[in-house]
Amino acid sequence: MSLRADTPAPATTGIRRFSRAERWVHRTTAALMGICVLTAACLYVPQLAELVGRRELVVRVHEWAGLALPVPVLAGLVSRAFRSDLRFLNRFGPHDRRWLRAALHRDKRPASRPAGKFNAGQKIYAAWIAGATLVMLGTGLLMWFTHLTPLQWRTSATFVHDWLALTIGIVLAGHIGMALGDPEARRGMRTGSVSREWAEREHPLWRP
């Protein structure tokens, strides 16, 4: 959430990577996910729970942020650029298989990591986090509206919600860690533009 969000990138060298709508989808989703993670930590980690207290309020904030979490993506569907990127994320070609194999063998040479607009890791992350968010939403609703379902469902939903939360926390940390390690990728998400040199190195098959 940078204050420089809408500063135009230098037009001479930049390549357009993300539209304004896409960047807002990312920003609002990230903010809502951040609220979910922080409130979850305050409900869950004993030291934070002791520090914050106010259980009733924290639960409400967590519930509503979770309910709102899919909204930015759904709203983003009106954007042609966003829909087009979803198609890119969905489709896996032979180059993605090569990318994954190289990733498994810790082969970091750009030549062995062919990628289109999104690399195979980003594609799998996007699909997984979308599915995981929906599972969290579903199990969260079972825990919220306990009188709608048999009780065993609530206990089971709590079990899945707890363990998946832990998994999402770890995966999100990986996502953020990789972004921290790649300033140009971050610039792409912040300003919408990336340098041609970065695009050719990291996403050689991308034809903007």
Added chain:
Amino acid sequence: MNDESAEERGKPIGRRVLLGTLGLGALGVVTAPTLQRGLESFLASAADTDPTGLTELLPNGGGFRYYSVASSVPHKNATSYRLKIDGLVDRPRTYTLADLRALPQTRMVRDVQCVTGWRVPDTPFEGVRLSRLLDAAGVRQEAGAVRFTCFDGTYTESLTLDQARRSDVLVALRMQDKNIGHSHGGPVRLYVAPMYFYKSAKWLSGITVTEDVRPGYWEERGYDVDAWVGRSNGRDDEPTS
């Protein structure tokens, strides 16, 4: 692979990963009872030999969880702690911690069951039977219930007089064979062995004998007033007492 359309063809693996994640989530809900039993016993044994305490951060990993409904809770010690008994009694009285310690103590070892699902097996509690304090205060004829207040300033609980007089209801001073620490509701908390743990109010500071049961904090927010483990809140846990 030499133009953009190649990126758009390919197999729809993204969709499969998404649907697969959803499917695994649903499968997880269906198989949760079995998975949970296995994991709980594994984590319980791991927690016993874990010097780092990290297992306590895992779901179902380490016994008690801290719940407080107040923004902050004052600390009370042997000097500042008071327990007041009033309402429909002949002899209202205020106890210090030393007063309570001087009374006969009862020790019980039962499971603790939280209404949110976690259970801590074989937890010793020790303290003064509530019935003893009520008898000492002289409960009047018209009384029918007991209301508990806490020095967090927010939490309340209540029991019918019959429930309050059960021998497995304590004003607890010790838990797990230690004086009860602040985070577990110390120095003094209520312990209602046969009921879900929200009845066992932490930071107990007041016992008021009343005519009728007044729903407590969580009960105004949907929990059952008569919170027998296994027979309330739509749950079927094994009874604890």
